[in-house]
Amino acid sequence: MSEQNMTNNKIAGKQSILFENPPLILSGSSIAGKKEGEGPLGSFFDEIEEDPMAGGKTWEDAESRLMKRAAEKAIEKAGLTNQDIRFLIGGDLLGQLIATSFGIVSLEIPMFGVYGACSTMGESMALGAILVDGGYADKVIAITSSHFAGAEKQFRFPLGYGNQRPLSATWTVTGSGAVVIGKNESKDKNKHKKKEKNVVIKGITVGKIVDYGLKDSMNMGACMAPAAYTTISQNLKDINQLPLYYDKIITGDLGSVGKDILIDLLKEDGFDISSNFMDCGMEIFDQDSQDTHAGGSGCGCSAITLTGYILDKMRRGEWNRVLFVPTGSLQSTVSFNEGNSIPGIAHGIILETC
Amino acid sequence: MNDKNVKAGDVSAQDVIIEHDQDTKGQKYNEYVKKMTPKHSWFLNMLKAFLIGGIICTIGQGFNNLYKHWGATEDLAASYTTLSLVFLAVLLTGLNIYPKLAKFGGAGTVVPITGFANSVAAPAVEFKKEGHVFGIGCKIFTIAGPVILYGIFSSWILGIIYYILMEFGVV
Numbered sequence: 001m002s003e004q005n006m007t008n009n010k011i012a013g014k015q016s017i018l019f020e021n022p023p024l025i026l027s028g029s030s031i032a033g034k035k036e037g038e039g040p041l042g043s044f045f046d047e048i049e050e051d052p053m054a055g056g057k058t059w060e061d062a063e064s065r066l067m068k069r070a071a072e073k074a075i076e077k078a079g080l081t082n083q084d085i086r087f088l089i090g091g092d093l094l095g096q097l098i099a100t101s102f103g104i105v106s107l108e109i110p111m112f113g114v115y116g117a118c119s120t121m122g123e124s125m126a127l128g129a130i131l132v133d134g135g136y137a138d139k140v141i142a143i144t145s146s147h148f149a150g151a152e153k154q155f156r157f158p159l160g161y162g163n164q165r166p167l168s169a170t171w172t173v174t175g176s177g178a179v180v181i182g183k184n185e186s187k188d189k190n191k192h193k194k195k196e197k198n199v200v201i202k203g204i205t206v207g208k209i210v211d212y213g214l215k216d217s218m219n220m221g222a223c224m225a226p227a228a229y230t231t232i233s234q235n236l237k238d239i240n241q242l243p244l245y246y247d248k249i250i251t252g253d254l255g256s257v258g259k260d261i262l263i264d265l266l267k268e269d270g271f272d273i274s275s276n277f278m279d280c281g282m283e284i285f286d287q288d289s290q291d292t293h294a295g296g297s298g299c300g301c302s303a304i305t306l307t308g309y310i311l312d313k314m315r316r317g318e319w320n321r322v323l324f325v326p327t328g329s330l331q332s333t334v335s336f337n338e339g340n341s342i343p344g345i346a347h348g349i350i351l352e353t354c
Numbered sequence: 355m356n357d358k359n360v361k362a363g364d365v366s367a368q369d370v371i372i373e374h375d376q377d378t379k380g381q382k383y384n385e386y387v388k389k390m391t392p393k394h395s396w397f398l399n400m401l402k403a404f405l406i407g408g409i410i411c412t413i414g415q416g417f418n419n420l421y422k423h424w425g426a427t428e429d430l431a432a433s434y435t436t437l438s439l440v441f442l443a444v445l446l447t448g449l450n451i452y453p454k455l456a457k458f459g460g461a462g463t464v465v466p467i468t469g470f471a472n473s474v475a476a477p478a479v480e481f482k483k484e485g486h487v488f489g490i491g492c493k494i495f496t497i498a499g500p501v502i503l504y505g506i507f508s509s510w511i512l513g514i515i516y517y518i519l520m521e522f523g524v525v
Contacts, residue, residue, distance in 0.1 A: 058483045158480030160447045161497060162456020162463055162472050164399075167392045212370070213380020214387055222387040257391050264367040264390075341380065 010133070013238025015205050015231075022200035022352065023132040024184040026080075026139070028307030029073035031066045033148065033174025036296075036304065039285045044308035045175075046073055052149060052174070059150035060098055063176070066300075067092070067103030067145040070176035074141060074307075078180040085109050085180065086137035089124040092145050092299055093117060093172075094154060099145050103176075109141065117328030118224075118253050119207065120144040121177065121303040122347030126204040128181045129349075138183050145176030146298030155217070155333060168219035168257045170281060170297035171290075177303030179311075184354075196315040197353040205235040205348035209330065213341045217331060220342070221258025221281075221294055224327040227344030228254060229265040231325055235348045236271060243273045247319040250310060251346070252302030252326035253281035255294030280305035280326075302326040314353050324349040365389065399460050406459025410466045414439055436467055443468035447475040473497040 012018045030045040037048030047069065054062040067090070075082060088111040092099035097113045104111060116123035124142035131137045149159055151172040157163060184200055210227040217223075228251050236243065243249060243266075254262055259279050266273055280302045281295030306324060313319045326349075331342040365385040373379040417438045421431035446452040452472045456463040463469050477496050481489040495502060519525045 153480055157497065158476040160450065160453060160472070160476030160479050162447075162453040162469070162476075164394070164457055164460045167394060212383040213376070214384060216387075219387065219391055222391065226383070257387075261367070261387065261390055265371065268368050268371045 015234050016203055016238035018203040019133040021133055021184055022202045023129045023181045025199045026180040026182045027074050027078035028179045028311045029070045029077060030304035030308035031070045031176045032304050036173055036175050036284060039290060041284055041309050044312055045304060059147050059153060060094060063099035063145050063147035063150050064103035066176040067099055067143060070178040071104060071107055071141060071143055074178035074180050082107050082109055085139050085141050087131060087140045089114060089127045089140060090143035091115050091120045093151055116345060117330050118297055118299050119326040119328030119345050119347050120299045122326035122349055125349050126347055129201040132181055132183055139180060141178055141180050143178035144299040144303045146172055146300035148172045148174045151298060165293055166218045167293050169293045170220060170253060170255045170295050171292035172298035173284060173296045173301040175300035175304040177307040179307060197317050199311055199314045199351055200354055201349060202352040203350040205231055205238060207231040207346040209343045209345050211341055211343040215341045217336055217342060219257060220329045221255035222261055223329045223342040224344035225254055225258040225261035227346040228262050228325055228327050231346040231348050233266060233269045233271060235323060243271050246276060246321050246323045248276050248278050249273050249323045250278045253297035254279050254327055255281045257294050320353045322351045324351055402458055403460045403462035407462030407466060410468055439468050440471040443471035444475040447472050470498060
């Protein structure tokens with residue numbers, strides 16, 4: 001195979017990449033808050049932090065601490081040290097990514113800061129996989145976090161302020177998740193000795209910013225559903241498959257309202273995902289007993305659901321091919337106050353067992 | 355396709371997708387989302403607001419009667435009542451009880467003076483970490499600020515109208 005061909009082979013359709021040597025997910029870590037720990041996925045998380053401040057002094061500090069722990073845990077689970085990780089790709093919801101900067105400073109890993117709102121896990125994993133398959137790094141870590149109180153403070157009201165949330169509102173997940181991505185070198189050596197399956201990133205579909213003109217920041221599921229629709233539809237077209245090619249198609253934080261809209265929109269393209277669809281936001285909390293309304297949201301929502309729950313299901317072989325689609329809404333308080341609509345973005349990550 | 359005005363209730367996902375004009379697509383999507391989004395029952399919310407708001411006002415009346423019983427004049431009793439309600443609301447905000455009350459009672463907790471007190475106390479607690487000047491000082495009125503500004507502004511306008519009416523001997 002000539003070099004020219006190798007480069008071309010990675011490009012799939014309009015927005016997708018299929019990796020030549022799909023990078024391996026070496027480990028995943030999930031640090032969850034108390035409410036998340038009490039939710040249906042509680043038993044899947046690595047650590048549950050009961051203290052909302054996580055031993056820190058402010059919400060922002062707390063989020064940084066969660067992120068640091070997630071990074072350390074993932075590196076430890078991969079059996080590596082900080083020096084083994086060539087690049088860190090991470091981001092969060094706070095202005096200027098302060099949770100990330102302050103959280104990872106002591107790790108001393110060269111880093112790329114990324115902002116994709118709640119889709120950040122998808123963005124950082126996509127870039128990480130590109131770096132690894134491109135040969136620019138042998139091991140990278142992709143990380144993100146969110147904190148309920150920090151997000152409320154920045155985007156909505158101080159916690160003590162009394163108000164009613166609409167039924168379409170979502171609840172920002174407190175937690176941080178990280179994955180260590182590395183070159184897949186373990187082809188034959190792991191096969192007979194390990195019972196668990198390996199999970200690789202087979203490809204990605206990079207999302208476009210999609211804006212259908214909705215302005216309701218208390219209905220973010222509906223703001224992001226068109227972005228998820230565009231990305232999933234494009235993914236299937238790019239790799240020329242139907243929805244049932246995947247055991248699961250999993251969005252980040254559309255919640256119950258966004259879910260219905262997404263399924264509706266995809267039907268118009270001839271794709272029926274109603275039988276294999278799942279949304280991290282709807283899994284992480286119990287809507288009835290935890291009073292979270294439409295579901296969970298935030299960077300941490302898709303991140304810890306992936307690292308805690310989804311990877312576990314795949315390693316056990318219950319799901320073998322998953323399209324993981326973290327969704328983000330890209331408004332700021334300024335754009336919102338200035339009357340702009342809320343644009344959404346969604347990145348698709350094709351996960352496969354081997 | 356030729357009618358630009360989108361009618362409520364009959365917009366489907368198909369209508370949204372096949373629409374290519376960005377503005378109309380936005381309108382259609384907004385209508386479609388309205389149809390897909392569940393809402394709180396306004397009647398139940400009203401009942402709860404009536405109940406909680408009523409209880410707060412009854413407590414206020416209780417204070418008022420008490421202060422008058424202790425010998426305060428009408429004006430003085432009213433001021434003491436306000437002070438007492440504000441104190442209670444701030445205390446309950448600090449104890450994280452007021453937000454729970456507000457979640458249940460809605461407008462019933464927002465409209466009385468206790469809601470105003472809560473909207474000042476909550477930012478004070480939250481932004482204390484950003485310092486006494488740039489934190490509490492600058493941000494304490496982030497929620498209550500508009501109420502204060504436009505409250506004073508509208509009283510000023512009413513004052514002018516009252517003055518003019520007085521000059522003409524109407525009042």
